[in-house]
Amino acid sequence: MxxxxxxxxxxxxxxxxxxxxxxxxxxxxxxxxxxxxxxxxxxxxxxxxxxxxxxxxxxxxxxxxxxxxxxxxxxxxxxxxxxxxxxxxxxxxxxxxxxxxxxxxxxxxxxxxxxxxxxxxxxxxxxxxxxxxxxxxxxxxxxxxxxANDAQLGRVLGQYAVKTLAAKNVAVIDDRTAYGQGVAEEFAKGVKAAGGSVVASQYTNNKATDFNAILTAIKAKKPDVIFFGGMDAVGGPMLQQMKQLGINAKFMGGDGICTGSLPGLAGAGLGENQVYCAEAGGVEDxxxxxxxxxxxxxxxxxxxxxxxxxxxxxxxxxxxxxxxxxxxxxxxxxxxxxxxxxxxxxxxxxxxxxxxxxxxDGTLTLYTYRGGKRTELAVVK
Structure with missing residues (x-):
């Protein structure tokens, strides 16, 4: 069956x-x-x-x-x-x-x-x-x-300010955040190690929009470079007010300001070859x-x-x-x-x-701004 x-x-x-x-x-x-x-x-x-x-x-x-x-x-x-x-x-x-x-x-x-x-x-x-x-x-x-961390970034930017931009006197502003204060302190160390002088130290906050008082105080010190430890949303308006006050110092910062957004935030305050910054990271050719x-x-x-x-x-x-x-x-x-x-x-x-x-072996990339755009200068370690 x-x-x-x-x-x-x-x-x-x-x-x-x-x-x-x-x-x-x-x-x-x-x-x-x-x-x-x-x-x-x-x-x-x-x-x-x-x-x-x-x-x-x-x-x-x-x-x-x-x-x-x-x-x-x-x-x-x-x-x-x-x-x-x-x-x-x-x-x-x-x-x-x-x-x-x-x-x-x-x-x-x-x-x-x-x-x-x-x-x-x-x-x-x-x-x-x-x-x-x-x-x-x-x-x-x-x-x-x-x-790379701020110790490296601040050291490189401090040396660049003194040795390449020929700055003798610098002013430092930070936004009181852990990032802003930390990178500003490391930059100041880098300037002093390279033989420059910090002639003014001021601070603001990461939501501020009015910087006239601190910039006016800094202007009296006639710095060659103003360093800002903070982000682009504050750095941009700060650049605008520097221009309004007739401050012609170079403006420097860490990766917080070193963005593609800075030109729009700074407007006419950006200038040609006036802003120098470093971004943590970067690749060579x-x-x-x-x-x-x-x-x-x-x-x-x-x-x-x-x-x-x-x-x-x-x-x-x-x-x-x-x-x-x-x-x-x-x-x-x-x-x-x-x-x-x-x-x-x-x-x-x-x-x-x-x-x-x-x-x-963290790298850093140095930039300036030309023609309203971020322009790479060098990749360093």
Whole structure:
């Protein structure tokens, strides 16, 4: 006797169950990002957020495999408005969400308080733009940065002011933030080490719009250079008021003012070859093609040019996923040793860290502004 096999059709419920089982095998790895997407620094924070987002999207398209299993990266951006309190709230939220890493924060004043929360939770934090040396001097094994710090940037700019711009007397203004005050202090050290004099020190805040009183006091000291430690949203109006007051000193600053947005913010105050600044990071000729390719991909995806340090957020994201793959785990405790010794070929250069979590052999790019556009002068170390 022969028995015929009866085919039983798969019901919708069975198909859904099978699909659910397949999805359950796909691991979700949460990638956090924090930066200001509201407030005066929103254009910079959104730039970093976009850089990390582009990396996540590319990686998901290529397909990420960790320990033989396909992984989907889930991007989780948060806004800290460049405010320390909001930064710690955002950090706590991401810790509670069990993110595998946080790319951020943008500002040192937000990054430093948040770093303790990540360290206590054992979650890796990689800042693409925070430059205050204190960030990596706290002894947290979870804290990394992919740009040079203010000690290097301030030293280079201070030497440039005295030796290249022939400045004998300089004035210093800072915005009282961790970033602004820190970079201004390092610049002053660089000036003095190069043989120059600091003839005036003033401060404002990161939301100020009227600088007439401090600029008038500085004008009386007849400085050759005025250095501002702060961001472009304040530096731009400051340049306008310098012009109104007839102050012809060169204007210098760190990466906070060294943006493509400064010409629009400064207007007629920008001048030709009047503003000099340095941006943490930069690539030499051999790597320019890779960075140009990134910028083109960024513009295609978001419809705008790179504003600030998006490429560093992009590299930080790729580097940490590379560390996860090497460690065969997305758990911070397991991939952290791989990240600490990584040597990843990013579009901004080789991503490798020293014992503190600072980038090794960090570069700086010096710029001026000509014809209303930022113009590169040199890449230095």
């Amino acid at each position: 022969q028995f015929k096999t009866k085919m039983i059709p798969l019901t919708g419920a069975v198909l859904l169950a099978l699909a659910g089982s397949a999805l359950a095998q796909e691991q979700i790895v949460k990638i956090g990002h924090v930066g200001p997407v509201t407030g005066t620094d929103a254009h910079m924070g959104k730039d970093n957020e976009n850089g990390a987002r582009l990396a996540v999207e590319e990686l998901n398209t290529k397909g990420v495999v960790i320990n033989g299993k396909k992984v989907k990266l889930q991007y989780m951006p948060e806004d800290d408005a460049a405010d320390p309190k909001q930064a710690t709230a955002a950090a706590t939220k991401l810790v509670d969400s069990n993110v595998a890493v946080v790319i951020g924060h943008l500002n040192s004043g937000a990054t430093i308080p948040a770093s303790r929360i990540y360290a206590n939770a054992g979650i890796v934090q990689i800042s693409p733009s925070s430059t205050n040396p204190k960030y990596t001097q706290q002894g947290f094994k979870t804290a990394f940065r992919v740009v 051999a790597r320019k093609a890779g960075l140009d390719k990134f910028r083109a991909a960024y513009k295609k995806r978001f419809g705008i040019d790179v504003v600030y340090t998006a490429a560093y957020a992009y590299d930080a994201t790729y580097a940490v996923v590379d560390a996860m793959q090497k460690a065969k785990s997305s758990e911070p405790a397991k991939y952290l040793p791989e990240l600490a010794k990584i040597s990843y070929p990013g579009v901004t250069g080789t991503i490798a860290f020293d014992a503190k979590g600072d980038i090794k």
